[in-house]
Amino acid sequence: MTLGSEVPLYEVRNASKHYGSVVALDDVSMKIHAGEVVGLVGDNGAGKSTLVKILSGAHQPTSGQVFLDGIERHWKSPQDALEAGVETLYQESGLAPHLSVSSNVFLGREEYVKGPLGKFGFLAQKKMDRIAHENLEKVGIAVPQSNRSISQLSGGQRQAVAIGRAVSWAKHVIILDEPTNHLGARQAKEVLQIIKNAKAQGLGVIFISHTLPHVLEITDRIVCLRLGKVVADAPTSTFDAEKLLGTITGLIDSK
Amino acid sequence: MNKVASRVKSAFGNQQVLLLTVLVVMVAFFTSRNSVFFSNAVFGNILSDWSPIVLIAIGETFVIISGGIDLSVGSTVGVSGVVGAITMEGMTNHHQGQNLTLVVGLLVTLGVGLLVGIINALMITKAKVVPFIATLVTMGAGAGLSIVFTGGDPIGGGPAKAISLSVPDFGPLSRPGLVVVIIIAALGIVLHKARFGRYTFAIGSNSFAARAAGINVNRHLAKVYILSSLLASCAGYYFYLRLGSGAPTSGQGGELQAIAAVVIGGAALSGGVGNFFGTALGALILTTVTSGLIIINVAANWDQVAVALLIAAAVLLQQYRNRVRK
Ligand SMILES: Nc1ncnc2c1ncn2[C@@H]1O[C@H](COP(=O)(O)OP(=O)(O)O)[C@@H](O)[C@H]1O
Ligand SMILES: [Mg+2]
Numbered sequence: 001m002t003l004g005s006e007v008p009l010y011e012v013r014n015a016s017k018h019y020g021s022v023v024a025l026d027d028v029s030m031k032i033h034a035g036e037v038v039g040l041v042g043d044n045g046a047g048k049s050t051l052v053k054i055l056s057g058a059h060q061p062t063s064g065q066v067f068l069d070g071i072e073r074h075w076k077s078p079q080d081a082l083e084a085g086v087e088t089l090y091q092e093s094g095l096a097p098h099l100s101v102s103s104n105v106f107l108g109r110e111e112y113v114k115g116p117l118g119k120f121g122f123l124a125q126k127k128m129d130r131i132a133h134e135n136l137e138k139v140g141i142a143v144p145q146s147n148r149s150i151s152q153l154s155g156g157q158r159q160a161v162a163i164g165r166a167v168s169w170a171k172h173v174i175i176l177d178e179p180t181n182h183l184g185a186r187q188a189k190e191v192l193q194i195i196k197n198a199k200a201q202g203l204g205v206i207f208i209s210h211t212l213p214h215v216l217e218i219t220d221r222i223v224c225l226r227l228g229k230v231v232a233d234a235p236t237s238t239f240d241a242e243k244l245l246g247t248i249t250g251l252i253d254s255k
Numbered sequence: 256m257n258k259v260a261s262r263v264k265s266a267f268g269n270q271q272v273l274l275l276t277v278l279v280v281m282v283a284f285f286t287s288r289n290s291v292f293f294s295n296a297v298f299g300n301i302l303s304d305w306s307p308i309v310l311i312a313i314g315e316t317f318v319i320i321s322g323g324i325d326l327s328v329g330s331t332v333g334v335s336g337v338v339g340a341i342t343m344e345g346m347t348n349h350h351q352g353q354n355l356t357l358v359v360g361l362l363v364t365l366g367v368g369l370l371v372g373i374i375n376a377l378m379i380t381k382a383k384v385v386p387f388i389a390t391l392v393t394m395g396a397g398a399g400l401s402i403v404f405t406g407g408d409p410i411g412g413g414p415a416k417a418i419s420l421s422v423p424d425f426g427p428l429s430r431p432g433l434v435v436v437i438i439i440a441a442l443g444i445v446l447h448k449a450r451f452g453r454y455t456f457a458i459g460s461n462s463f464a465a466r467a468a469g470i471n472v473n474r475h476l477a478k479v480y481i482l483s484s485l486l487a488s489c490a491g492y493y494f495y496l497r498l499g500s501g502a503p504t505s506g507q508g509g510e511l512q513a514i515a516a517v518v519i520g521g522a523a524l525s526g527g528v529g530n531f532f533g534t535a536l537g538a539l540i541l542t543t544v545t546s547g548l549i550i551i552n553v554a555a556n557w558d559q560v561a562v563a564l565l566i567a568a569a570v571l572l573q574q575y576r577n578r579v580r581k
Contacts, residue, residue, distance in 0.1 A: 079469035121450035
């Protein structure tokens with residue numbers, strides 16, 4: 001692989017995050033290239049979700065830097081990262097249950113009616129319903145009706161909508177925090193297929209999961225966190241299930 | 256027939272059809288007990304009572320949908336009306352024209368509302384005080400200040416024209432009443448058809464998701480609380496026009512009536528749920544009960560009991576619905 005020599009698509013250098021006295025992340029660095037799927041693994045509390053929030057602009061690191069396409073960026077809010085083409089699926093629900101599927105897909109990116117009313121923020125709901133449906137379909141999701149509210153969907157359908165939204169908007173990087181959690185085998189397989197499609201389109205994907213067979217199947221490289229530190233960063237081909245589990249739990253120390 | 260019914264249902268939602276039914280039943284009941292009830296004069300009175308309540312209730316609808324609460328609206332009605340009245344009394348004493356006085360009085364009244372809204376917004380979004388406490392603070396301060404400013408008495412002595420504006424010109428509606436209808440209709444459209452309303456629902460439904468989607472949650476909440484206080488000051492001015500004076504007590508208990516109207520209208524205090532027609536009808540039901548009970552000669556204190564029962568019924572209905580949905 002020659003990926004290592006190119007400018008990484010997305011990079012975090014020496015990031016630390018303290019919550020009061022808790023050190024959630026300690027001097028973490030990682031890179032991701034276009035068309036690459038990086039698996040981020042680690043035990044509960046290892047700091048995966050914290051790293052995700054730094055990469056997505058939801059939290060600011062206590063120290064450290066973030067680079068997109070080699071240029072240093074300072075995300076002040078998720079909006080900054082979204083506008084730069086970095087989409088995130090959070091582990092906590094990122095959907096508003098009382099809003100419809102399409103309102104969620106377009107949340108923060110609404111389409112407005114033409115003319116002066118649009119200037120006042122009048123929503124082009126029909127148009128959003130239609131495009132949301134098309135986009136979800138394109139991503140490969142069995143789409144529920146666009147105007148149904150999220151609270152009427154099953155857990156799997158909700159997750160599918162959340163993933164579909166992230167993938168359909170992503171321009172550069174997509175971060176998925178435990179996207180296959182609570183999903184049945186068939187739905188999980190659909191999610192993996194969506195990730196493969198995103199990779200084929202040249203997106204950089206960060207995939208977080210506790211389901212190690214999925215990580216081994218889908219990723220090109222694996223970064224392992226333990227107690228807020230990176231303890232492994234190597235091509236997926238160098239891992240097997242046993243070694244990966246050992247690295248996560250600390251029974252195998254690769255550093 | 257069924258088609259029409261289902262159209263009505265989809266246009267208004269089940270809750271509103273129910274509220275409309277309750278309202279019709281009430282009107283029929285009160286009319287059957289005393290036929291005077293069914294008259295332009297009584298309807299005009301009900302609408303005059305309804306106008307200030309629906310103003311603050313619509314503001315409260317935005318606040319409650321966003322997942323918050325605004326307890327300060329009642330006392331903001333009082334303090335804004337009082338400060339406006341003092342301004343207009345002073346201008347009249349200095350022989351300023353009536354129209355100019357009314358316009359300056361309006362701007363001052365709204366200015367007080369704006370100020371209260373900004374204080375609420377700063378406490379909630381910057382100091383991170385929970386809305387219940389933040390607005391409890393401004394509720395107390397506003398009520399206290401309006402007594403301090405007036406010594407407890409209504410402030411009259413403003414333009415004589417004020418009260419003559421409040422005669423019913425449009426059927427049972429007065430000119431200020433018509434303005435109220437226009438304001439709340441516009442806000443109903445904003446709530447359900449525009450970005451501002453969409454973000455209000457999104458934040459109340461899941462504020463983490465709203466922020467993650469790039470919405471500036473704090474800035475939006477600040478606007479919602481400012482809107483609520485501004486509408487309360489509109490109600491303060493409405494009372495001034497109706498009474499020809501600014502009374503420190505004019506909005507007393509208004510926050511409870513507003514919250515009652517919103518809850519009866521189908522909103523959930525946990526946020527993310529609520530609608531314009533529900534609130535407007537909820538407020539109309541409240542004022543109809545009050546007027547009706549007076550007209551059929553039921554002792555005034557039963558009014559509060561009736562309102563309590565309506566709230567209880569609305570909450571039970573909501574819980575029943577939630578259970579059915581799950
Ligand atoms: N908002 C927060 N406040 C305080 N501590 C937190 C917060 N978020 C996470 N932590 C702590 O940081 C550590 C890492 O958590 P997290 O990033 O969620 O881990 P993971 O996603 O790998 O399970 C844990 O010890 C967790 O308790
Ligand atoms: Mg996590």
